Amino acid sequence: xxxxxxxxxxxxxxxxxxxxxxxxxxxxxxxxxxxxxxxxxxxxxxxxxxxxxxxxxxxxxxxxxxxxxxxxxxxxxxxxxxxxxxxxxxxxxxxxxxxxxxxxxxxxxxxxxxxxxxxxxxxxxxxxxxxxxxxxxxxxxxxxxxxxxxxxxxxxxxxxxxxxxxxxxxxxxxxxxxxxxxxxxxxxxxxxxxxxxxxxxxxxxx
Numbered sequence: 001x002x003x004x005x006x007x008x009x010x011x012x013x014x015x016x017x018x019x020x021x022x023x024x025x026x027x028x029x030x031x032x033x034x035x036x037x038x039x040x041x042x043x044x045x046x047x048x049x050x051x052x053x054x055x056x057x058x059x060x061x062x063x064x065x066x067x068x069x070x071x072x073x074x075x076x077x078x079x080x081x082x083x084x085x086x087x088x089x090x091x092x093x094x095x096x097x098x099x100x101x102x103x104x105x106x107x108x109x110x111x112x113x114x115x116x117x118x119x120x121x122x123x124x125x126x127x128x129x130x131x132x133x134x135x136x137x138x139x140x141x142x143x144x145x146x147x148x149x150x151x152x153x154x155x156x157x158x159x160x161x162x163x164x165x166x167x168x169x170x171x172x173x174x175x176x177x178x179x180x181x182x183x184x185x186x187x188x189x190x191x192x193x194x195x196x197x198x199x200x201x202x203x204x205x206x
Contacts, residue, residue, distance in 0.1 A: 087118035149177035
């Protein structure tokens, strides 16, 4: 349990100093994160240990997060967008700079995850979680060799294909299928990827 609390404290500590001076009996912080990323019991334990109430909301996609914040009406102290969305929000002036003096544990983050293209100097974001996208399949139901993204366009598996509910990830899969960079910004390549996804659509169950 302790390790999980430390992770949460690392993320939230940036706001503690500000909130402590507000004169509230119990400081609070508003957090907007992906669904199912933090167990509610961790939030409860965090509140007990640090005396900070966590107002916790969740979203399903980066686009949901973006629309909610763009529309206004609600504000959050800490949010968890992915790389490409961080870049967009920086460009549109939607993020505040982070005072790294409030995050001493940043020195323990692997350098491979620091100073990336979307936030070169980590002025607006700190690494939180890393993952990858791949193909998961049932070997008893798929008799083809799964060694490329093409399998997701195989008509034999119509209505048995599930794609991620993420615009960024699905367009990346289509780009990779075509042999392009998953980070391509070339309009022609993106249009080709769009066409591939439209061709795939009748095959996808969800």
